[in-house]
Amino acid sequence: MKKKFGKVAIALATLLVIAGCGNSNGQSNESKTVEGTGAGKHGDIKVAVTFAGEKIKDIKIKDQKENEVLSEPVYKELKNTILSQNSADVDVISGSTATSEGYLAAVKDAIEKSGITLAAVKASAKKTDKIADKQEYDVVVVGSGGAGFSAAIEAQEAGKKVVIIEKMPTVGGNTLISGGEMNAPGNWVQKKLGIKGDSVESYYEDTMKGGDNLGDPKMVRILAENALNSAEWLKDEVKVDFLDDQLFQFGGHSYKRALIPVGHTGQEVISKLKKKAESLKVDILVDTKADELIQDDKGKVTGVKATYKEEQPVEFHAKDAVVLTTGGFGSNVEMRKEYNPEYDERYMSTDTEGTTGDGIVMAEKAGAALTNMESIQTYPVANPKTGVISLLADTRFDGAILINQEGQRFVEELERRDVISKAILAQTGGYTYQLWNDDIDAISKTKEAHEDEYNELIKDKLLVKADTLEEAADFFDINVANLKKTIEKVNAYAKSGDDKDFHHRGGLVSLEKGPYYIEKAIPSVHHTMGGLVINENTEVLDAKGNPIKGLYAAGELTGVIQGSNRLGGNAITDIITFGRIAGKTTGEL
Structure with a gap:
């Protein structure tokens, strides 16, 4: 009885406040804050919504466990949209659907609990912030996964002016949502755990065999010889935290050699790469979709035509190089069916929705050779x-x-x-x-x-x-x-x-x-092994095996490394190793 009486008393008190401070619609003009909860991807999202009369004035996060990178535009851009429209009936952020839905559900829960009928706001024309229509850089990197950040960091440290453009609202690509494990033979954790016998040669042989010996031996050799150095670069220079007492042995490997980032996900890798890039003043533009490569009359790639915020055409001119790091095409069902009809609509994908093969398509139009496109994992x-x-x-x-x-x-x-x-x-x-x-x-x-x-x-x-x-x-x-x-x-x-x-x-x-x-x-569907043909300098090659001047590529959109099948833990090693090579090569131009 006491508990029920308390609720009634609160309700009566609320009614008295509304009656005493009402506006023309009988609702309070005073500020009040109500908490709401919604189910996000990684658990409940709790918010505190502040109302003033019939309007939402502020939204604060009280508790959440969402991916730090993916949730950033949700808690910023989605909040601004809700405030400007005075409604939680708004579109989700692409690439962060589950977090967006949880955030919106939490806000709606608070609105319902408040008992307030929100005032209708006159729809206004969509306002998109503008950037310069033409931008000048030394190096333009397309894609913000591990390969893109690695390339940008190395090129910027070499003295180049670098921009990363990313079509999704958040950085990270598949690297962000991966487990983040990274194969490195002879690594420091192996030594601590007493794992002996692993070597560059063993790793090379495992990777070649794992891909049915269809990978380019020269490129796989570069991967194997640089794997440990790439891991040490992440640890020492980028400050990625790896577990010091645990390794994974993925299928097809002869040893436990996969380093595991803290948290067991790629969030640790991407958040630290992003922080490093920002400290070096690398420009990073999200919601910027690359549409077409710009070439001069001799075929040299000199920039990228893109669309900013789905509205504004922008040209990014590259004095020295364009580096493509846009990933594979695992989320593009039509492209999958084009190259291997087996992987049709029956298969879902582990990839982000942005993994649609854009870089492969753009480069092919610019004359790039493709290989191994039927190999889908x-x-x-x-x-x-x-x-x-x-x-x-x-x-x-x-x-x-x-x-x-x-x-x-x-x-x-x-x-x-x-x-x-x-x-x-x-x-x-x-x-x-x-x-x-x-x-x-x-x-x-x-x-x-x-x-x-x-x-x-x-x-x-x-x-x-x-x-x-x-x-x-x-x-x-x-x-x-x-x-x-x-x-x-x-x-x-x-x-x-x-x-x-x-x-x-x-x-x-x-x-x-x-x-x-x-x-x-x-x-x-998880990984597409096919893609652009590149050489040891990550230059993109044409059908005759000649480099297309000004064009470089690294990561899953290349097709010469993994062969018919990629072994677990090899993706991070691949993207960091060849991303860094692309950055160093373009940094010397």
């Missing part, structure tokens, strides 16, 4: 509902097993991604379950690092935590008798060190003790 363990990569499931690199609906293993868990994906698609329903226990999670530490994903999967009933195998199997209607037999064999193989069924190269881990975790997953 799926990530084997992705969310069946969204297609997003499961970082929680990185436990696979520390002993988690894959089973089918019948409760049986069907592939080595540390095989190549393409091999595992094909094996999954051949199973009942074209999906798999990944199973692990707390002992494995204690090694992998993914539940702690990806608590938001864990909670999301539990909520969507794509993951179950259970004390017994029977309980876990029952949740997904897995054949429990077969599952028990599978686990008995795994435990025996873990003890003997010999996986007689699939020869697990990392060594199986005992699954005798619960609690157990079982996650449902499917393959999702």
Whole structure:
């Protein structure tokens, strides 16, 4: 009774205030602040909305766990839009949809709780801030992922005036939403953990073999020889924090050699690269879509035609070079089907929505040669509902097993991604379950690092935590008798060190003790290995093998390094290594 009386008293008090200080519509002119909550991508977003009469005057973030880079335009631009329109019925920020929806839901929750009917605001013409129609730089970098930032930093440090243009509202590209792990043979964590025997040669051989020996040996050799230096550059110069007591052994690798950034995501990498670039005064323009390369009468690339904020045509003139780092085409279904009809609408993608092959298309129109375009990779363990990569499931690199609906293993868990994906698609329903226990999670530490994903999967009933195998199997209607037999064999193989069924190269881990975790997953398009032909200086080549003057490229839009399949942990090594080479090369022009 006391609790109910309190609510009634508050309600009466509120009514008295409104009655005493009302405007022509009977609503208060006084300022009041109400909190609201909405579900973001990484948990609840809590805001405090301040009203004055019928208008929203301010919005402050009270609590949130969203990606720092992706949420920046949401909390800034979306806030300004809401205030100017006096409404939360506005469009989301492209590339930050889940965070935008959570933010808007929180604001709407506060509006509803306030009981205020917001005043209609006369629609005004959209105002877009303008920039100079023609801009002059030494080097223009197109794309703001790891390759773009690396190129820009190196070129700026060499004394060049550099700009990065990015079509999305935020920087980062696929690097930002990746796990951020980076292969580097002979790294400092290997030494600390006592891992011996790894070498540049071993890494080179793994990468060549992993791509069916279709990568350019000369380019793969450059990758292998510069991998450790690239990692040390990130650690020492860019100040990226890597875990000092843990490594991953991705499928197809002979050793645990993948460094793991703090937080187990690319946010650590991108946020530090962005900070470094800003400290060097590199200009960074988002919402700036590159449309076409500018060439002189001799074919030299001299700049980029772009569109700023979807409205303003802008030309970026490059005195020395244009560096393309726009990524692959994993999110472009039509382009995927053009080069490999297998990867049609049936496949979702782990990539950002901006991964549409723009740089490849622009460069081809300028005369660039393409290679290996049919080679498209799926990530084997992705969310069946969204297609997003499961970082929680990185436990696979520390002993988690894959089973089918019948409760049986069907592939080595540390095989190549393409091999595992094909094996999954051949199973009942074209999906798999990944199973692990707390002992494995204690090694992998993914539940702690990806608590938001864990909670999301539990909520969507794509993951179950259970004390017994029977309980876990029952949740997904897995054949429990077969599952028990599978686990008995795994435990025996873990003890003997010999996986007689699939020869697990990392060594199986005992699954005798619960609690157990079982996650449902499917393959999702993840990486496109094909793209532009480049040489050791990252110059883009034409069909005759000659460099197109003024044009350079690095990262996933190049097609000469990964062959038919990219091994896990090689993308970050690739983009940092060749991004830096592009920056250094153009810095010397």
